[in-house]
Amino acid sequence: MESTASAPRADGRRTDEIRPVTFQRGFTKYAEGSVLIAMGDTKVLCTASVTPGVPAFLRGQGEGWVTAEYGLLPRSTGTRCDREAARGKQSGRTQEIQRLIGRSLRAAVDRKRLGEWTIQIDCDVLQADGGTRCASITGAWVALRDAVDGMLEKGQIESDPIIAQVSAVSVGVVDGHPVLDLNYVEDSACGTDMNVVMTAAGGFVEIQGTAEGAPFTDEELTELIRLAKKGNAELARLQSEALGR
Amino acid sequence: MESTASAPRADGRRTDEIRPVTFQRGFTKYAEGSVLIAMGDTKVLCTASVTPGVPAFLRGQGEGWVTAEYGLLPRSTGTRCDREAARGKQSGRTQEIQRLIGRSLRAAVDRKRLGEWTIQIDCDVLQADGGTRCASITGAWVALRDAVDGMLEKGQIESDPIIAQVSAVSVGVVDGHPVLDLNYVEDSACGTDMNVVMTAAGGFVEIQGTAEGAPFTDEELTELIRLAKKGNAELARLQSEALGR
Amino acid sequence: MESTASAPRADGRRTDEIRPVTFQRGFTKYAEGSVLIAMGDTKVLCTASVTPGVPAFLRGQGEGWVTAEYGLLPRSTGTRCDREAARGKQSGRTQEIQRLIGRSLRAAVDRKRLGEWTIQIDCDVLQADGGTRCASITGAWVALRDAVDGMLEKGQIESDPIIAQVSAVSVGVVDGHPVLDLNYVEDSACGTDMNVVMTAAGGFVEIQGTAEGAPFTDEELTELIRLAKKGNAELARLQSEALGR
Amino acid sequence: MESTASAPRADGRRTDEIRPVTFQRGFTKYAEGSVLIAMGDTKVLCTASVTPGVPAFLRGQGEGWVTAEYGLLPRSTGTRCDREAARGKQSGRTQEIQRLIGRSLRAAVDRKRLGEWTIQIDCDVLQADGGTRCASITGAWVALRDAVDGMLEKGQIESDPIIAQVSAVSVGVVDGHPVLDLNYVEDSACGTDMNVVMTAAGGFVEIQGTAEGAPFTDEELTELIRLAKKGNAELARLQSEALGR
């Protein structure tokens, strides 16, 4: 493995540099939390909807629930993809992603403290340029934070159930070089692709790494993890900034 | 029927006044036409996707095809609605609306002149405050115009297949008063609700009127049609403005 | 627009003449109301089924419910159409029609007075020759009347919840001539097709007009409405006759 | 087992007597064969639709195909049953019945002689009073005969592919007595229920017997088979009469 520092990227970024990130809070007016996250050209509308009560399997246990759904608008992608509602089912990819988002956000919440409320996260991709699942998690956490702050203000809950700040970033091996925050072109070309969900405190919530071509080595794994930590640390800072904290 | 001019509206509009309308062209980067229309607080992303070829039932006839799909983002509404992709089917309402949008846009196009190309319209509601199907049609026509202009520029087609400029507006009887362009609160309260799709030349493409409560009279019908003509004339002017024509 | 009076029709009817209509009450033995309506060669079996209770969304409000389903027998049409049960879903057209039938029949009923009963309308087309949705509404109202009379006789309800007599007829512009009650050949050829649901008292319940080809004009709209009123007035008279009133 | 001759039946029939049967040919106008069979109060519309070509699995083998679908109109029954198209799938019972009808009709046809044509049988129950699957088969054979006669007349096929005349009847053990052609009340009460499909020449095409309560004995089996032969012989005679042969 050569030094990653010298690897050139099509968009001029350094190998350890994330794309410009913005959070537009209150993007829509009804949701308790509503954030449009842009991570480069990837744009995801993340909403958090608060409703009293929990699904049947949790009823009467004094715990809350956090769950997520994910969708691509049909023309969020270069070539139009089928509308899943019209096809009559969600793809395996969609289900995999929304299960990941749900687990990641649940890791941010003490469900006992939340009490019998459900927070439904929706991540809808308006424009896809790689890393949509990571942008979804990072944006959804801000929407969740806003929704929970609203619950605290309204007195729906008494103490803050958010126990961790969560973000996610992709890393990958492109042309033999580990790089941070892949865009679509890099993602398509990459040999190894890894999504890393972390807390602001530096803990790992989820690691999903896949060798698309050749298997990856111990050294690559180590470097990918290092890049992911760096990326998530920056994302955590940007989340806090966006929230004015 | 009293004079509609004196009827007060919650948002201060006159009975024959449409909400502020804006068109944001090029809202996303991949679609051949991509327009975010805002009609008051109703916001719909309308994209037009161009692909060579036509569905099987039209193949070999030298004609093109224009079709539409419609969706509500789950939290575009006051109370979260189910994601249709997760439920596994589109509601009757969704199908009714997307069939209406498709018919309306096909009325704008000479399909012989389009030749064997398909233009797929997608209308995705980001925020719903009444009149989403009308806003979809009005916005989609602008996206269609942009997409077709692109085809002409690229030489994919030789002559302009667009034969009409199409827009749509809702009218209704609220508290006994015919009014133009209902928002959600008015729509929920209205006795009669009518969607009117017209060409800029003043022809009717589609009229769908429903008495939710008491049947409506000849006089009300006449006044509703008058309001719809006024509204559509303004929308046609705003569409042209947005296109810089 | 030329005078419609002089327009010849393939089956020899005047432009303002409906097809022969018959109602066969008690066509099947189980349903509380069961009417086979024939409108020319269009034949629809309309049943009204009475059951105690209402759907969940209405429970405990002291109101009743009227809803409708519609289907084409596979070989009711010139070319066999797929059985929707076998395909596993109802088409958009079917859903659109059954929603229209349901709304139209609900306009005939004071649901408070009905109390917590559900009346399920089923309209099954045995033979289709144009105007099936209108024939369904016109026949279903007679089945509804029979079913409600049965409820009154059995003492299930105390006062008559039927507040309007409802019928429907199609009108259209065929070869430039507005005509009343289109058969299949005319429907296929027509430029504009409009379904008009009215009360016997002359109120409008629903208007659905579509320009299949060129948009229609104010004058055509006016004439179509005039024809629809004439047609519905005759249908109302025939409904009453069939009921012996 | 007592003598079956003395067993009284609610509708006064002898134990070995079928209900009155009528065939109304040409009941609808489009289908190549269209027969309304009434077997007592059970009424089934049987249509045979002829189309050129065969399903993919048979293509190029010079053989034809005969297949069947079956449905109950929602209020063909005492209590309204769900519309399968609305539920989104056919029940196991429906599939079982339509598979039986298809097999039975295929037994009537030399598919080589039919050549690459498909005959689609549709059996739609307008009113159900027991024995709907048997009435479907008996009526469908007449519709098939009419459709094939039409093919011969039009010169679509050269020699008659029908090699057997097929009918079906139910038999059962009611209160310990074997009886012929059960109506709904008897069917609900019976201990053993058997459907027997036969050719006019006395061959067995299908036997489906089920003990709902106690298992049945050799003697009962023998008597049920005897009754079924008698019933099918009468049905074959009535089919021929209806066809004027």
Added chain:
Amino acid sequence: MESTASAPRADGRRTDEIRPVTFQRGFTKYAEGSVLIAMGDTKVLCTASVTPGVPAFLRGQGEGWVTAEYGLLPRSTGTRCDREAARGKQSGRTQEIQRLIGRSLRAAVDRKRLGEWTIQIDCDVLQADGGTRCASITGAWVALRDAVDGMLEKGQIESDPIIAQVSAVSVGVVDGHPVLDLNYVEDSACGTDMNVVMTAAGGFVEIQGTAEGAPFTDEELTELIRLAKKGNAELARLQSEALGR
């Protein structure tokens, strides 16, 4: 019909000889009854799962429920068949078979004595070589017996609800010769195929016979029934042996 005794079979069996049968009880560790039945090369895993309570339609009547599901592993067959879970629905054949298994097992149980418990039978074919539905029934009865014995031991029920010992075997006419227990090659070639479910006491629970080619005669029916009785008597003996009774 020639003497069946002299007919040669590809695997050397006499016409009235069943394949070697083994029952492997306790094949898996969780199910209350778990039996791998091998009938020649046909291998079916039959489990019986016991749960308290009954489906809604039986609740409060003091009766239990026995039901069955059936599946083929995708490569249990010579050519891989689609996974029904992936296709999104069970075939008509699957439903027909599982309904047959359910009815057959319910004939073995006094549901009043079972009380409000549900026993769910699952028959999953690991390898298919003809007669899978019969092997399923024969194996499932042993699993049911084991499950019920467990309930008696645990005191979940007081008296034995099993009132009959049930097995099933296929018979058919192959090359004009009635034979017992068809394997896949014989089943594919056979003119008539019949599945016969019986009790150890010699009563008939279900007979399903189908003429695939020419109809079958009275004499063939008589001989098929004789063979089925012989086969089921042997299966009953082998079931008892396997249970150590």
Added chain:
Amino acid sequence: MESTASAPRADGRRTDEIRPVTFQRGFTKYAEGSVLIAMGDTKVLCTASVTPGVPAFLRGQGEGWVTAEYGLLPRSTGTRCDREAARGKQSGRTQEIQRLIGRSLRAAVDRKRLGEWTIQIDCDVLQADGGTRCASITGAWVALRDAVDGMLEKGQIESDPIIAQVSAVSVGVVDGHPVLDLNYVEDSACGTDMNVVMTAAGGFVEIQGTAEGAPFTDEELTELIRLAKKGNAELARLQSEALGR
């Protein structure tokens, strides 16, 4: 983190010890590769089915395809789980797992060298005691090897397309101790669960780690990776042994 060596496990294993593993090749007779893998009490039937041709999206590119499906028999688990075929869809979990299996096996194959053949892997869990997805991958690779050896023998392909030996093992943090190859009880109790797919040469094919409770640390990650390497090395050795290599 304490020393993992001293952590006691319920079944007496050391923290770095896998369960007993057996491979039963040729478990069923039709599939080109058929392996029953047992990993402790987890038992999965893995078959590889070879068919000429590839799916539409790959046609004409001279490449082969390897894909996988996964299922749990309904009573493979402690409490019966729904049959997915009956429910009408595969769960998100099932889809996630079968996508993982497919990706992992594709990493073992040079698809150019395979040419236009499809190898379909089916992993059906007969008994589940934790680690079913890892056992599926490990067993499926042996079935794949057998299937490909058959292709080479039959001359269907000329050179061996298998470029890597692939196995998978789970690791997790249980009560604060990283352990290797979790059984169901450990899996349910564990804070972090990670599935690691590797090649026999020591490369990583896939890492999927999830913190169910508290996030995991760098040190835990390092130790989990170390255990996974050890486990996969042993599995590779056992695979080779089973294949007699």
